[in-house]
Amino acid sequence: MEHIISVLVENKFGVLSRVAGLFSGRGFNIESLSVAPSLDPSMSMMTIVTRGDDRIIEQIVKHLNKLIDVIKVVDLNESEFVERETALIKIHTKPEDRAEALRIADIFRANVIDSTPTTYTIEVAGDTKKIEGIINLLQPLGIKELVRTGRVAIAREPVRPVAAQPKRVAKE
Amino acid sequence: MKLTGAEIFVECLKREGVKTLFALPGGVVLKIFDVLHQQKDIDVILTRHEQGAGHMAEGYAKATGKPGVALVTSGPGMSNIVTALVDASMDSVPLVCFSGQVSTSLIGNDAFQEADNMGLSRPCTKYNFLVKDVNDLAVTIKEAFYVATTGRPGPVLVDIPKDVSMNKTDFTYPGSVSIRGYNPTYDGNKWQIKQAAEAIAKARKPILYVGGGVVFSGASEELIELAEMMNIPVDMTLMALGAFPGEHPLSMGMMGMHGTYWANMAVHYSDLVIAVGARFDDRVTGKVSEFCPHAKVIHIDIDPTSIRKNVNVDIPIVGDCKRVLRELNQILRATVNGEQKELRKPWLDQIHVWQRAHPLTYEQDSNGPIKPQHVIKRLYELTKDRDPIVSTDVGQHQMWAAQYFKLTKPRRWLTSGGLGTMGFGFPAAMGAQAAFPGRLVLCVAGDGSVQMNTQELATAVVNKLPVKVVIINNRFHGMVRQWQDLFYEGRYASSYLDVVPDFVKLAEAYGAVGLRAAKVSEIDDVIQEALAVDRPVFVDVPVDQYENCYPMIPAGGCNHEMILADPPELKKKQAVGTPVVGEDKDTVLTA
Ligand SMILES: Cc1cc2nc3c(=O)[nH]c(=O)nc-3n(C[C@H](O)[C@H](O)[C@H](O)COP(=O)(O)OP(=O)(O)OC[C@H]3O[C@@H](n4cnc5c(N)ncnc54)[C@H](O)[C@@H]3O)c2cc1C
Ligand SMILES: Cc1ncc(C[n+]2csc(CCOP(=O)(O)OP(=O)(O)O)c2C)c(N)n1
Numbered sequence: 001m002e003h004i005i006s007v008l009v010e011n012k013f014g015v016l017s018r019v020a021g022l023f024s025g026r027g028f029n030i031e032s033l034s035v036a037p038s039l040d041p042s043m044s045m046m047t048i049v050t051r052g053d054d055r056i057i058e059q060i061v062k063h064l065n066k067l068i069d070v071i072k073v074v075d076l077n078e079s080e081f082v083e084r085e086t087a088l089i090k091i092h093t094k095p096e097d098r099a100e101a102l103r104i105a106d107i108f109r110a111n112v113i114d115s116t117p118t119t120y121t122i123e124v125a126g127d128t129k130k131i132e133g134i135i136n137l138l139q140p141l142g143i144k145e146l147v148r149t150g151r152v153a154i155a156r157e158p159v160r161p162v163a164a165q166p167k168r169v170a171k172e
Numbered sequence: 173m174k175l176t177g178a179e180i181f182v183e184c185l186k187r188e189g190v191k192t193l194f195a196l197p198g199g200v201v202l203k204i205f206d207v208l209h210q211q212k213d214i215d216v217i218l219t220r221h222e223q224g225a226g227h228m229a230e231g232y233a234k235a236t237g238k239p240g241v242a243l244v245t246s247g248p249g250m251s252n253i254v255t256a257l258v259d260a261s262m263d264s265v266p267l268v269c270f271s272g273q274v275s276t277s278l279i280g281n282d283a284f285q286e287a288d289n290m291g292l293s294r295p296c297t298k299y300n301f302l303v304k305d306v307n308d309l310a311v312t313i314k315e316a317f318y319v320a321t322t323g324r325p326g327p328v329l330v331d332i333p334k335d336v337s338m339n340k341t342d343f344t345y346p347g348s349v350s351i352r353g354y355n356p357t358y359d360g361n362k363w364q365i366k367q368a369a370e371a372i373a374k375a376r377k378p379i380l381y382v383g384g385g386v387v388f389s390g391a392s393e394e395l396i397e398l399a400e401m402m403n404i405p406v407d408m409t410l411m412a413l414g415a416f417p418g419e420h421p422l423s424m425g426m427m428g429m430h431g432t433y434w435a436n437m438a439v440h441y442s443d444l445v446i447a448v449g450a451r452f453d454d455r456v457t458g459k460v461s462e463f464c465p466h467a468k469v470i471h472i473d474i475d476p477t478s479i480r481k482n483v484n485v486d487i488p489i490v491g492d493c494k495r496v497l498r499e500l501n502q503i504l505r506a507t508v509n510g511e512q513k514e515l516r517k518p519w520l521d522q523i524h525v526w527q528r529a530h531p532l533t534y535e536q537d538s539n540g541p542i543k544p545q546h547v548i549k550r551l552y553e554l555t556k557d558r559d560p561i562v563s564t565d566v567g568q569h570q571m572w573a574a575q576y577f578k579l580t581k582p583r584r585w586l587t588s589g590g591l592g593t594m595g596f597g598f599p600a601a602m603g604a605q606a607a608f609p610g611r612l613v614l615c616v617a618g619d620g621s622v623q624m625n626t627q628e629l630a631t632a633v634v635n636k637l638p639v640k641v642v643i644i645n646n647r648f649h650g651m652v653r654q655w656q657d658l659f660y661e662g663r664y665a666s667s668y669l670d671v672v673p674d675f676v677k678l679a680e681a682y683g684a685v686g687l688r689a690a691k692v693s694e695i696d697d698v699i700q701e702a703l704a705v706d707r708p709v710f711v712d713v714p715v716d717q718y719e720n721c722y723p724m725i726p727a728g729g730c731n732h733e734m735i736l737a738d739p740p741e742l743k744k745k746q747a748v749g750t751p752v753v754g755e756d757k758d759t760v761l762t763a
């Protein structure tokens with residue numbers, strides 16, 4: 001099963017290779033990995049998308065925790081989470097396709113962030129389905145280049161259930 | 173006052189209580205060696221190869237429980253010690269290895285003798301550091317010792333560029349360090365421990381499966397208390413030998429691929445396996461899906477990744493063996509009532525039946541070729557009163573040593589288990605001898621293995637390390653030959669050594685003592701003679717070349733399905749004789 005694991009690490013050189021080395025050395029797979037500094041600039045947040053049965057995911061989480069530069073590991077699949085990915089898509093546009101390209105971008109609430117007479121560069125954010133959806137629609141127009149950030153995810157804040165009030169109370 | 177990096181290095185080692193440093197110099201570490209040369213607190217043992225330095229540091233660490241420390245130069249110095257780092261990583265040996273590096277301004281330029289020491293050591297250390305600024309040196313060294321020796325022990329590398337050892341700064345040594353991403357768990361979960369106690373009290377056929385973790389945590393006393401109080405037999409892994417007294421009636425000896433018949437039968441038929449500081453290695457479990465099929469499993473280990481790595485566990489307890497066993501014993505002490513002894517009598521009776529059915533055996537004909545088991549048994553019997561430290565190389569002789577040496581205390585057994593590094597034994601023995609000059613240190617070596625590090629004879633002679641190396645000389649990579657006998661129809665591809673050096677002359681060439689026992693009747697005298705001299709000794713013992721080590725569980729086999737002797741068809745093959753063994757090449761060996 002696919003799992004999204006967020007890993008808070010020390011923001012210093014060599015940490016990425018320790019994490020990557022752990023995955024390659026133990027034969028775990030990485031589908032995507034994204035890293036950037038966290039709120040506290042001395043730490044970075046990594047989001048790793050990986051795959052494996054329960055036993056493998058348990059080992060991945062334990063091994064990540066064992067790395068000395070890793071401060072915190074959360075397997076997001078253990079609760080609700082939201083995920084996003086950004087893609088930058090550069091398309092060739094024949095004059096007659098330009099309106100169609102804009103229309104597709106509009107449907108996906110994507111932005112055109114660069115434009116030349118023969119190309120558009122479109123920025124789109126969303127979950128994997130949405131990204132793949134827009135790619136599928138733009139493909140016939142001619143995608144020149146595609147860059148995806150890989151997924152990032154964050155746990156949903158648990159919503160405290162409002163104590164249900166009985167609609168009517170019958171008293172004797 | 174400002175100190176150079178090199179001076180800070182030496183000062184830090186002193187503060188860490190380092191007495192012995194295994195080292196070999198080179199360009200980028202000359203400044204450090206120069207400072208070492210001008211002080212007396214740290215004894216620098218110059219080895220003849222960096223691998224030797226690494227294994228000596230391992231032997232030192234295994235025998236003392238303190239970190240072993242090595243210092244090597246950049247490039248080839250570093251790459252030569254990698255084998256020892258991998259070995260220490262596999263066997264959880266606390267090492268702090270310092271490597272020299274080219275100056276910070278040259279890193280990445282393919283400078284002279286530059287190697288990516290961080291890259292080389294990353295997969296084979298618990299942690300590694302590159303010191304880029306002399307101001308970080310002291311804290312880094314403190315952290316290195318802290319990481320190597322706490323939690324699950326392991327090797328740590330500190331890479332020191334040349335300019336860092338030359339630059340100056342104010343020296344202060346931190347009293348303690350903490351690392352936010354590193355917080356080993358020592359105390360076990362109380363509820364889980366209670367569950368374990370209940371399971372133990374109820375079990376009819378329990379077995380303790382004891383590993384190296386008991387040695388590292390110094391938990392032998394607690395282990396003995398638990399076993400005796402609850403009447404539980406004790407199986408040991410190769411790494412645990414000595415953690416429980418080998419001659420104790422509850423000791424089953426070694427389990428696993430070459431373990432005793434009864435140790436393996438017991439774990440297979442048990443209803444409760446209590447694993448303490450052991451990692452369910454495939455040499456122990458055999459076919460994982462059929463490992464202890466009838467048992468509930470309790471697993472106590474300080475490293476969460478060891479738990480449920482290979483085998484499903486019913487009651488996992490993350491923590492230090494000593495602390496967890498203490499708590500466990502405390503609970504059990506309050507509930508024990510003698511009933512358990514009765515409950516387990518049929519189980520122990522069954523084990524005794526297994527013990528009588530297939531004891532460890534060999535046949536020594538008094539005029540025939542010397543049996544390797546016999547040499548090791550005599551060595552054990554002639555030295556056991558002196559509480560020796562015993563190291564081994566890797567191969568058949570290692571397994572026989574494990575079977576016949578019944579060690580009574582931990583930290584007497586130095587062997588390479590996880591990596592199985594040939595050439596480990598001799599330098600490891602020297603490392604232990606350096607730590608304990610007055611003690612008897614033995615090495616049971618193989619003729620193949622020992623040749624991987626004989627250059628250290630010079631180190632032994634110069635540093636007066638009087639280790640006694642007994643070479644079980646079958647002129648074969650015997651362990652390989654055994655597999656070829658059993659699984660490759662006796663085709664001895666590259667296992668026959670053809671020419672082995674005259675080990676007596678080899679020892680003498682370095683100024684050590686060389687002895688040989690050529691007949692059964694000479695064994696005792698030669699061993700006594702070796703023990704009597706206060707110098708390093710190589711004892712060459714030519715043995716029966718075709719002896720195989722049993723019991724044996726074929727790789728991936730089940731623990732209760734052991735091969736107990738040479739299969740009959742194999743005997744026939746040997747009697748016919750294989751063409752590879754040139755009878756006329758004996759000249760070197762027969763004195
Ligand atoms: C030729 C050859 C044949 C072999 N045959 C056998 C054989 O027949 N039988 C056999 O047993 N082995 C055999 N081995 C060795 C085998 O490969 C493994 O090295 C060995 O079984 C591992 O032992 P262990 O489980 O005790 O683990 P170790 O490697 O000693 O690991 C110790 C475990 O304890 C944990 N630990 C560390 N410190 C603590 C602490 N303070 N508290 C709690 N836990 C702690 C660690 O996390 C780890 O899980 C053989 C090796 C060779 C080279
Ligand atoms: C460095 C290294 N290379 C290869 C091996 C594979 N191997 C395991 S045992 C063995 C033979 C050891 O021969 P020897 O030291 O003579 O011991 P014996 O089995 O004959 O007692 C070999 C080659 C190893 N363990 N280590």
Ligand SMILES: [Mg+2]
Pocket residue numbers: 567618619620644645646647648649650
């Ligand atoms: Mg041999």
